[in-house]
Amino acid sequence: MKGFYVEYETDTNDIYLYYRYPSQVAFKIMPVLGFWNLPYDDWVRELKNK
DSSP states (O other): OTTEEEEEETTTTEEEEEEEOTTSOEEEEEEEOOGGGSOOTTOOOOOOOO
16 A cells, blocks of 8 residues: 555644655545554554654
């Protein structure tokens, strides 16, 4: 699932699924309805600095 990642929005407390194209353009696909829907294995969790 190369190119897909999830991001937590601290201002709205929402989690979104994104896709980053090889050209480095990111596209918000859909909201994720909770942590139970997120795959756990083989994903890297990172803290994004704003």
